[in-house]
Amino acid sequence: MAAIAKSSFRKTKTKNAVLPYLYLLPAFLIMGVITFYPLIYQVIISFTNFETTHLLLGLKSPDLRFIGLQNYIDIFTAALPVENFNFFRVLEFNFWWALSNVILHVPAGVLIATLLNAEGLWFKRIYRAVYILPVVVPPLVVATVWTNIFDERYGAMNQLLTNISAAFLGNADPIYIRWFEDVKPPIPGFLPGAPLTLAYYAMMVANFWLGWPFMSVVATGALQSIPKDLYEAASIDGATPVQQFWGITVPLLRPAMIPAAVYGFTLSFNLFNFVFFMSGGGPARSTELLVTFAYNLVRNLRWYGVAAAFAVIIFGVALIVFLITNRITRATQNYMEA
Amino acid sequence: MAVNPQSTKNMFVRIMNINTSGQTAGRSLPLWKQLVFQLIALIILASVMFPIMYIVTLSFSSITTRPSKLELFPKEISFVAYRQVLDRPTGNPVTFIELLRNSFMLSMGVGAAALVIAVTAAYAFSRFKFKMREVLMILVFIPLLMPAVGLSTPLYLLLNQVQVKECKSGETAILPFTECSDGGKGKLQFNLRDSLLGVGIAMTASALPFAVWNLKGYLDTIPRELEEAAAIDGADANQTFWQIVIPLAVPQLAVTFFLGFIGHWQEFVLTWLFLSQPKDYTLAMTLYNMTGQYANSIPWNRFAAMAVIVALPVAIVYIGLQKQIVGGLTTGGVKG
Structure with missing residues (x-):
């Protein structure tokens, strides 16, 4: 009896030692051929x-x-x-591109989430429903749409600027800014070693439109898990709303926002679609990312x-x-x- | 993410994380503050709606010339552009249905393949202790560091070597396994690189490690009590896996599948690099063909209609699964 129990025990034990590898086998076989090789x-x-x-x-x-x-x-x-x-210029621009995006997206997302979290704000639901839209549209479509928006002659951006200049400056001449062709950096020396052309700013605008709502969604979730009594206690102690924001909101949002920021950084760092569709890395490779240049090497060169x-x-x-x-x-x- | 206890609330309310419990009482905003906040919120609203209204207005326009002035509200609701795009999307002899089918086949096929192959591996990593576990996990993690472009060169070269040729002698040769006996070049019948199947394989190469990690992360959060109870009742590991774990993991399997779908629906890098025949084109490639340097030959209302059409499936899936996707991405982002 004991011997039988023992042998069957040993059997299951050896079986269990092999089992995990059996479970891993399909994935590793296929990854071996199409990924690792x-x-x-x-x-x-x-x-x-x-x-x-x-x-x-x-x-x-x-x-x-x-x-x-x-x-x-x-x-x-x-x-x-x-x-x-120049590899190191591309590398520097790539880091700056990802960093500058996250630096803008995260605070904007947090501030807007805080704004929408204000108690008694009218039309809150409508705002939340609309603000989520950029997250929902596939980035590829966002990139193509903004490419045409920044079109030099027929794009909506230059037309908008024309309308604004006509309304406020009384200047009815159409504005033709060459967003993706102008090689002269509008703010010289902004990033030493890697001049930032207008194309960079155009892509920053487009990616900002896409980027902050995601951060805002994350921040909203985290904001709603902050207990309200904290704010009440703070206001009884005489803390101003600004003090409450820095003393309560910001530290308690940190655990949620840091991973989101890291995710946003990695995403922007390899944001192929935007750069490839909008500027194509130009003008004069000033907005080239590592991934877009790699693509050029394979596909064109x-x-x-x-x-x-x-x-x-x-x-x-x-x-x-x-x-x-x-x-x-x-x-x-x-x-x-x- | 705040957990909403009332699961019966309608989906839209839940997605938007809206407080419907009516507990808005308490401090209300002073009027001046309310007005300032409303002004800010409206400005943000306008900036969010600007490109959306622009493209929607354009898509409902019947004017085929390029837009000479800014219009953000449709003056007419014309479906001409939609009809033309559905009828003949590009100058190439390819129908909309074919493009749609290619896009769906690629994105769904890759999503499903990665899921089916990954699920057992994810389970093994999540539940078993075995030798080399750490090493194998790092091995799966390594490809995730590589952006899609980074793997495209070797995949292009390797898939390009798999070709079917019709030899002069009449036999068919499958390179690189068999060659024409006369050593002649033969007529190229099929090139794996230049096919949807090849692109699908290339996409799976990076989708698979992602699916393993994503699923493992989720399986880790499923409590083990049920499995332990099943083991006490005499279920072996296989039974536990198929009858306990898989049913519990169905929601996450769905999310992983849809993440794969969303990601590959708009896949552009590999398709644009690999495919050369218009009959294999996807919707994403077609949209690119209507943009930027190509925009001069395509009426913009058609481009706009196409953009709306490409965006819709993803938007619908995203709205349905937004909470899970945002949660999954942020935790997944930490783990890589």
Whole structure:
């Protein structure tokens, strides 16, 4: 009896030791072929001169040469025969683009959520229902619509500016701002090393429209979980609304907003659709992101070896970004627990 | 997120997180403050509605020339642009139904495939302790760091090597597994890279790790009591998985599926890179074809109608699942 029990126990134990791997098997088999193998393949061809002529035979092509770190060196030293390309300028702009977006979206989202949270505000429901709309529209459509809005001759933005200037300045001349062509930065020296052209500001406007409502949704949820007595106690103690905002609202929103900000940063950092659709990285590659340049390398220039090296570099950047943001969120978690 | 106890409230009210309990009493705003707040709220309202009204107005217009002055309210409700887009969306010989079918097949197919393949792996990571667990989890996490563009080069090259050719001798060769016996080039019949199937595979490459992590995060939040009770009653791990965990996880499976759907409905990077034949085009690609540098040859009312059509399915899904999606994304964002 005891022996039977023991043997069946052992049987289930060995079965349980194999079971998790069986459960993992389908996903890992498929990822092995379509995810991990391509990732390794990418690293290999990043050391080669892979071009269109090697498309059919791949690594078996007779004239495919291993050129060591040449692709990487070319990218870092701006030795690629591409006009206006400088890796470190693109990198700087990419970080600034993501950072400046989040810096605007998060406070705007919080402030607007606070405004809508004011007790007794009329039409609250209508405002909340409308303010959510940008989150609901797919970013791809947002990007295409704003591309046409910023059209130089027929776009709504220049027409709006024309209307405003006619109404307030009495100047009826139509305004034609060349949003995506003007290479001269409107505020010189704003970001040293990477001049910000009008295209950057146009995309900031479009992405602001898309970005703050999401932050506002997150902030609204967090605001509603703050107990009302805190504010009552504070106002009895004589705290002004501004003091209450900084003393109660902001610290209690932090645990919800930091992860949202991190998410927004990562999203903006790789925001392909906006940049590709609106400015195409131009003018003079001043608004190029790492992802849009990588796309150019594959689709237009067809330098697959260089593109692979560039993707490996992007991976490295993404890893660094992740380690930093992960640290920030961890720090907030500790803050919450403390 | 505040949890709303009354699940019977209508969906819209719940989504918008609106306080319908009538507890607005207490301090009310002084009138001057109310007016200032209303003014600010109205300005924000106008800025949010500006592009939406612009594009909706444009889509209901019958004027095919490009807009010469700003109009934000429809003067006419004409469905000409919609009819034209549905009839013949682009200059290419491809019908709207085909574009729609391609978009749906890609986004639903990738969403479903990733879900089905990922669910058991997510369960294993969530519930079992085993050797190499940490290493394997990091392995699944690594591709998530790579933006979609970053994986496009090797996928392009590898999928491009899978081709079906008709040889001169009449036989068919499937590269890279078989080749024409005469070594000749043969006639290209099918290139996996230049097909919806190939794009679907490429999309699944990054959708799969995401689905594993997203589902694991959710399974972690399901209490284990039920499973333990089932185990005491003699259910083995497989039974527990299929009969307890899967039914409990259905809501999150749906959310993961729809996240995949939303994400790939507007997928542009891989489709635009891989596909060259108009019959394979998706709605997102068509919309791009009507924008910016191409906008000069396409009447803007048609572009506007197309934008509305592409936006609608996602908007509907999003409104239905907004709470889960926002919650899932923020927690998912932390975990990567």
